[in-house]
Amino acid sequence: MAIRDKAGITFDAWGLIGGLEVALDVDVLVGAYPDRDGPPGTPATVRAMLAAHRIRAGAVASLRAALFDVRSGNDATLALRAPDALGAPAAPAASSALAVSDGGASVAFAPVGVVDLRDPLGAGREMDRLSAAGVRAVRLFPDEQGVEAGFPSVRHVARQAARLDMTVLTGGDVRRFWQPFAGLEARVVFLDTHFYHLGDFLVAAADEPGFHTSTRLLNSPDALETVVAELGAERLVYGSRTPHYEPIVPLLRLATSGLKPDEVAAVAGGNARRLLG
Template sequence: MSGNPFSAASLPAITLDVDVLIGRYPDRPGPTGTPGQVAEVLRTNGIGGAAVASLRAALFDVVTGNDEVTGLDSPAVLPVGVVDLRDPLGAEREIVRLTDRGVRAVRLFPDEQGVAADYPAVRHVARRATEAGLVLLAGGDVRQFWRPLAGATVVFLDTHFYHLGDFVVAARDEPGFHTSTRLLNSPDAIELVAAELGVNRMLYGSRTPFYEAAVPRLRLARSGLDPAGVTAVAGGNARRILGDPRDH
């Protein structure tokens, strides 16, 4: 029905989603996250490109999980590497291997790997990735992880609107700090970031297939951003800092 606010036609097209996973969590119910299943969810939600990381790499085996992602044969996929923060020396080697394979970003899973922000590995891996020219996609509480990631180009994937003030004051001094819009669902969160930092600091993220992609799309559609701002958040900013999947 054309009046349905959740209809695909009423929501902005997403040209690059910064938060997409393949694989599954073995200790919780949910989708299997096969590449085919994820591709179908993206297609039905109007998402044309995706920065994709592997839960297998995050939870079980870094090398085989990353190889699965870099082996995906799709012009819509921008492969994102994963490192194990519990093994900082192994993470060094994996950053080199991923860089040699043309990967442009590394995703950090501190919560899933049981790593706190003040562990030396976090700062060390951030520095090594930055030296290699990689963008960091970082899970975890921005109030805790902003400090060890200072100086990096990073997208905080879990910025909650309750913590948005902390993100803003940290990002004022850190031009490389960006945020996903996934949890910015309060009535003025997107507008606040735009006013304080500019629309170039926000990237659309859905966490497909573990989150409802229409929710951040709807919030973006109903935001106070002008069409150019919506286009930037819907993928333009992600392509600027991560690259275009079609160029991979």
């Protein structure tokens, strides 16, 4: 893939990426936003896009669950479950529907539950149901649901996740959304940490060993390296937001970072396996 910059200079992105592969991407969506232009986000097209970018598994959540109907959206995600990057056993009825061949490799989905933060009591019940079904993570969509970090519902869901030992994947501005999870020994991945706000994440995470950040928006020349220097490589997880973001951007940044090979491998899937396994 050749990319042309504003000065008209082209470079070979895949040449820079080299042999890097991602074992598990924590930020994958199925479905579409009804009010935005974008891809349809069907499971088949999402798997194909992941495969084309050498991403071998995705922690996938449903936009239908986030925007329309929690239970039916989550059930559709659970139906995609099959032998996956976490080594979990297959759901017998779905095993043939998940894997898609890509040169002998397969792309797998690890289901992530979704709750409606506007309905905290219902969210708690749904998390109980998901946990009983073997789901190890829950994803929050505060911006899409119009919920602020200080709302009691967010703290309620945070406590429930800690009680159920579920990892939380959350959107929202990390400068505010770290607060509901503080002091709970919670495992949280902040999916929207922007490199402009990296300093705030670092000082918050210094006191919270369960706080992690996605790489998706950490595209400054030294953002990944700064996280590793301050907190260690175990706090970084690869996220692409396929198919609603260009996966090659975080992939290219990771491949050209100054991280050591073992650190790259941890970011490219090892850490996510630990959090979701």
